[in-house]
Amino acid sequence: MLFCQIENHDDSQILGCCIKQDCKHPRPYCQYCMTSLHFDHFQQLKSFKQLNELILQKMKSYDYLMNMIQQIKISINTIYEIVNPLYVHPLDNVQSLSHSYLNDQIIKLMKIEVAEATGGLIVNIKELNNRIYNLCCKFQNLKSFPIKQTNFSEQIYQRRQQDSYVSIEPQLEKQNQEISQNLPIHFSSDYKDRYIELENSSKKAINLNFGWKVAICEPKIPNNNCPITFQFKIINANACDIGVCHRNKIIQANYQPELVKASGHGIYCINQQGYVYSNLNQNINNQKQSISFKNNDIISVEVNYQKQRILWTNQTLQNQYSMKFDITEDLYPCVGISYGEIITILNT
Numbered sequence: 001m002l003f004c005q006i007e008n009h010d011d012s013q014i015l016g017c018c019i020k021q022d023c024k025h026p027r028p029y030c031q032y033c034m035t036s037l038h039f040d041h042f043q044q045l046k047s048f049k050q051l052n053e054l055i056l057q058k059m060k061s062y063d064y065l066m067n068m069i070q071q072i073k074i075s076i077n078t079i080y081e082i083v084n085p086l087y088v089h090p091l092d093n094v095q096s097l098s099h100s101y102l103n104d105q106i107i108k109l110m111k112i113e114v115a116e117a118t119g120g121l122i123v124n125i126k127e128l129n130n131r132i133y134n135l136c137c138k139f140q141n142l143k144s145f146p147i148k149q150t151n152f153s154e155q156i157y158q159r160r161q162q163d164s165y166v167s168i169e170p171q172l173e174k175q176n177q178e179i180s181q182n183l184p185i186h187f188s189s190d191y192k193d194r195y196i197e198l199e200n201s202s203k204k205a206i207n208l209n210f211g212w213k214v215a216i217c218e219p220k221i222p223n224n225n226c227p228i229t230f231q232f233k234i235i236n237a238n239a240c241d242i243g244v245c246h247r248n249k250i251i252q253a254n255y256q257p258e259l260v261k262a263s264g265h266g267i268y269c270i271n272q273q274g275y276v277y278s279n280l281n282q283n284i285n286n287q288k289q290s291i292s293f294k295n296n297d298i299i300s301v302e303v304n305y306q307k308q309r310i311l312w313t314n315q316t317l318q319n320q321y322s323m324k325f326d327i328t329e330d331l332y333p334c335v336g337i338s339y340g341e342i343i344t345i346l347n348t
Contacts, residue, residue, distance in 0.1 A: 004030035020044035241336035243269025
């Protein structure tokens with residue numbers, strides 16, 4: 001049996017709990033609490049029997065939310081399976097195309113047009129993130145007001161609850177910072193090897209000459225509180241590199257930095273075959289330890305200045321790799337491609 005610990009309440013028996021969201025008093029209440037602390041919201045006071053009924057009701061909502069999360073995961077996979085095959089190559093040489101191939105490409109364009117018109121696959125991620133952030137803020141406001149307990153086990157429980165608030169509050173304060181911001185980028189016509197050709201409004205890069213060369217993107221990655229993300233799609237490549245760079249160092253190396261020799265080459269990137277290269281840490285250069293990727297894979301790059309971390313994600317396989325970077329110099333997205341390799345930028 002629980003007894004009220006509030007002064008002048010005569011150790012009265014606890015009758016139930018208050019469920020008013022913005023109540024500033026301890027949740028458990030006795031007969032004196034009802035008239036002195038909760039007098040303006042009697043209807044929000046629940047007996048233990050009523051609390052059990054409420055728990056059963058809310059657990060149904062909990063099950064619904066968990067099921068909804070699973071359905072969202074399934075929907076994401078389904079959307080990817082629908083959209084991914086719709087990529088259409090530019091019709092550079094129409095005379096060499098077959099009727100069936102041309103028909104297939106036009107059908108793909110029509111499918112994309114249908115998706116645009118209906119909005120069925122257009123998801124407002126920013127709105128979703130804002131809703132999540134608002135929910136977390138509301139959770140932050142639902143603090144309890146623990147009172148001193150005479151029972152030793154309850155003291156331990158109370159301390160654990162207090163500790164949980166200490167750990168949760170900083171996370172909630174950082175929630176907005178953890179929501180990544182997409183950076184619209186394009187390949188720079190000024191900062192690339194002269195044999196790299198740009199197409200599709202500078203969203204596609206093609207290496208037209210022998211040798212590995214770097215193409216730098218614009219704009220510069222901003223040093224924001226929130227992580228910055230951008231994406232590339234592998235169209236045709238066997239050993240391309242994706243990452244970020246210090247632009248001045250790449251210019252000094254004539255867009256062909258020697259990644260294997262030492263640090264200070266200006267690039268943080270992962271190679272299609274799993275090799276990694278770091279301007280900051282020469283010990284991992286040319287080491288096979290990252291994720292690999294293939295044609296049609298989408299690689300997302302997240303730059304987090306607060307954590308001094310670059311995170312690569314293969315959106316197809318959902319595997320990741322990360323490394324530290326030097327925050328004292330400006331960073332730019334970049335790719336490294338060999339003869340005949342093609343990479344495009346995906347701006348979401």
